[in-house]
Amino acid sequence: MPSAGTATRRAVQLAALLTMLALSTAQLAAALAPHCALLICATAASLALDVYLQHRDPGLIAVLGKIRFDVMVRQLLRDILLLIGLLRLHGNGSLRDYAPVFLALALCYATHLACQTLAILVRRSRTLPFLTRNIDASGLGLSPAPPRLLARQHGRRLLRFAVPATAGLLATAGTGEGRWALAGVGLALALGAAGTAYLATWLLPGKRIAGxxxxxxxxxxxxxxxxxxxxxxxxxxxxxxxxxxxxxxxxxxxxxxxxxxxxxxxxxxxxxxxxxxxxxxxxxxxxxxxxxxxxxxxxxxxxxxxxxxxxxxxxxxxxxxxxxxxxxxxxxxxxxxxxxxxxxxxxxxxxxxxxxxxxxxxxxxxxxxxxxxAPIRTAAPGAAAGKPYVTVLYAPTWEGWDGNPGNTSLVLAGENIVRELLADPGVRLLYKPHPMTGSVDGRAARADARIQAMIRAANAERSGPRPGPAAAAELARRTAELDRLTTAAFRESADEVERMLLQSTPPPGRAEAVEAATAAWEEAFWASLPEWEHQVVTDVRPALFSCFNRSDLLISDVSSVVSDFLVSEKPYAVANTGGMGEEEFRANYPTVSAATILTPDARGVAQLLAAVRDPALDTLARARQELKVQLLGPADPPSLVRFDAAVTALAAKADERRVRMEARASEIPAPRLASAAGASQPGG
Structure with a gap:
């Protein structure tokens, strides 16, 4: 069953499609009648709707293209019906008076096709066999991209350039004066020709990039x-x-x-x-x-x-x-x-x-x-005791490819877990689902939508002090600073080559600046939110580790989230939705050996929260410390030191192989070496 948002979108698309068909029918009737007012209104409304849909609903436009009712067919139909209406209204059935208009209109379509052909050639000429970032690629002759309207948006280009032509034809339909049609179509032709000529400059040596x-x-x-x-x-x-x-x-x-x-x-x-x-x-x-x-x-x-x-x-x-x-x-x-x-x-x-x-x-x-x-902070024992709100992070994983009901708790237990958490007035819930949630199983996507609705409803029933405008202003300032450092100021028309040009060489110290700006943004983000308000976190920022540092308890599934959270040594719970008994579940999944196990009905949430609030009830603290070492290794030497040593050792193995291969090559007699080389060729 589609979600409410999907159903609404489909209804809007259907209404737009029916409106488009109704306007085309009205234009046809007005052209044949002929009826001047209806012809003008139907044609103008049809063009306006088409322009609107090009910008607001490209999905519907793509569907129309698949059924061979693309933008060029629609515009050509509008122009033909408008010309028919114009002839029946003022031409007495004769083409002679409007021959220049017809010719100019045909040339408009010819320039459109020429521009489309050039756009294909330009895009191909600007497609490199590779892309780069943080590399000085000036030797490739990189240049800014042509306007997107000319190079990539043929539908929008056709409709925008058609506006003066349609306006002129409608003015002639209303007044009977042919000069308006000729002026409007002439302007459309001039725009098309100028755009085509301008686009062609990207094929000249001055703007052409390396082959x-x-x-x-x-x-x-x-x-x-x-x-x-x-x-x-x-x-x-x-x-x-x-x-x-x-x-x-x-x-x-x-x-x-x-x-x-x-x-x-x-x-x-x-x-x-x-x-x-x-x-x-x-x-x-x-x-x-x-x-x-x-x-x-x-x-x-x-x-x-x-x-x-x-x-x-x-x-x-x-x-x-x-x-x-x-x-x-x-x-x-x-x-x-x-x-x-x-x-x-x-x-x-x-x-x-x-x-x-x-x-x-x-x-x-x-x-x-x-x-x-390294960014995950280790919590002191009993850190949640005495807090007005216990912050619980529910971070379920996605459903996976194999259909195992134990992969994610969302389908069988998610709503029960969230319902139990929301029922406790002393809980603040952070809900962060996996980014791939619902990509395989629609039930997970629907459960996710219902959980988010439950959280919104719970927030509507809560109240409390909110941070002042200064907090929001600080977040906006930090967001702008972080965006400036992490997102290049790309023009709307920028293509891959222009992005390469803009991302060629990072300024010195940018990595450290981004790290500092990210930390400052995270502090500003959490400070801008009421401490009592539940949060749904689905954007890239704040990151999962930031949510770890703000939470007192994690509820998740059998996933790497659990292993990573163990660095904090805070309590965690894992949902058992695979149908196993608790002993079997712990035996099959060592990462849950220091966790509280939740069944699909989530009846253990109240006792779990009590253990978080009272350190004396937390019987798994020692087990978490031991499991942390078992899963993540010792703290000394630091992980980065061990990782760097592993890289060095692996590279040394590559060097050793190269030395062995060179030694073997030097031992092979020349005739035998040539024979071996010939045998390695295709057909040898």
Whole structure:
């Protein structure tokens, strides 16, 4: 069943479509009658509705295109009906008086098609085989993008340029004077011709960027000059960027020359602000440039279909670092065998791979901790005691791909958990669902919508003091400062090449400035909210770790959220919605051994809150401290030190292999070496 918002949107779209059809029918009737007033009103209203929908509902416009009723067909139909009406009103059925108007109108469509052809050529000429950030790419001849109206918005361009032509034709229909039609159509033709000529300048040498061969040669040269040592490779969907973003600060703190390698063009704008060089190489044939570089180690925070393409490079050693560790199968699957090493946080993950028996040898498992957890603050025992409100973070994970009801608590337990929390007047709830919630199972999306509605209703029944206008002003100031540092001031017409131009070289110290600005923004964000008000947190900011630091208790599922939260040593609970008994649940999922287990009916929430308020009732505090070490490893040496050492050791293995291969090559006699080289060629 679609949500209320979806149903409303569909109803509005249907009403707009019916209105468009009704106006076209009215225009047809007015042209044949003929009826001057109806013709003018129906034509003007139809064009205005089309322009409006182009801006406000591109989804409906796309549907019309799929049924071959696209913008050009609609505008051509309007013009034909208007001309028919004009002839029947004032032309006495003769075309002779309006021949110049017809010719100029035909030329308008010709210029539109010419502009569309040029737009395709310009877009192709501005499509590089790779994209970059934080790299001086001036050698590629980068230039600002042409106006989006000319290069990418052919529908809007056609309608906007058609306005003077339609206005002139309608004026002639109302007055019978042909000069208005000729003037309006002439102006439309002049606009189209001028726009087409202006767009054509992007094909001239002054604005044309490097071609594919020249660009690839430039990339080889940059790699040779920068000499990258370690890279992070990432490929994924639009909602998966967080998996790479969580590792940016760690990668930036490493020695050597780190680099980020992406595969999807859209991901360039999903990756958060960083000073690291970022290269996006969509095609596998161009990806092979990395094999010829000095790159020795590649880190992988996620598996994807495109991962196998980079694993084919034997000169680079590969380590799977994951984007989070949990007891779920996704944290320990046979694909890990493809990597040279599997890096885990602590002993628990090493044991998990041993028990899984999926072919990952123990010697290839390296414990490195979780260096990106440094922002999470450790709480003092009994920190929640005496607070007017206990802040509870409910952070359920998503439903996963396998249909296991135990993956997420949202469907079976989410509403019960939230209902119990909202019933306690001393609780402030922070609700932060996984960004991929509802992407597989619609029941999870509907449960999420109902939970958000419950929270809004609970807030409506609460009252209390609110921060003054100074808090809101401070948040606005901090938001503007953070946006300035993290988001380039792109023009609306900016394309990939212009973004490369604007993001070429980060200013010195930007990473530190972004970190400080983020911390200041988070403080301002929480200070701008009433301490009694429940919050739904679905935006990128504030981050999950910021929610950790503001909460006294976590309720989640079997996921990496639990492992990360253990750094704080605060109480946590895990929902058991997989149908297991509590003993079996704890035995199968070691990360919940220090947790309070909640059944789907959430009856244990009251006792859980009591233990948070009274440290004497918190019997799991010691267990959390012990589990923290088991899951995340020792505090000394620091995780970042261990991680950096693992990178150095992995790079050394790449060097050792290179030395062995060079030694073997020097031992092979020349004729045999030539024979082996010939046999390796296709068809050899």
């Amino acid at each position: 594919e061969r020249q660009a690839l040669e430039w990339l080889d040269g940059w790699l040779a000059e920068y000499r990258p040592t370690v890279g992070m490779y990432f490929s994924g969907g639009t909602t998966s960027a967080y998996q790479a973003n969580m590792w940016l600060s760690t990668l930036g703190a490493l020695g050597g020359n780190p680099i980020v390698v992406l595969r999807e063009r859209f991901m360039m704008q999903k990756i958060e602000a960083t000073d690291l060089p970022v290269v996006c190489i969509p095609k596998v044939v161009h990806l092979m440039a990395l094999e010829k570089s000095s790159l020795k180690a590649m880190l992988h925070p996620a598996n994807s279909g495109k991962t196998s393409q980079v694993l084919r490079m034997p000169s680079i050693k590969h380590a799977f670092i994951n984007h989070g560790e949990s007891d779920k199968l996704s944290s320990c699957n046979p694909y890990a065998k493809a990597y040279d090493e599997v890096w885990v946080a602590g002993p628990a993950a090493r044991e998990r791979y041993r028990l899984a028996d999926i072919g990952v040898e123990d010697k290839d498992v390296v414990e490195v901790g979780r260096p990106q957890l």
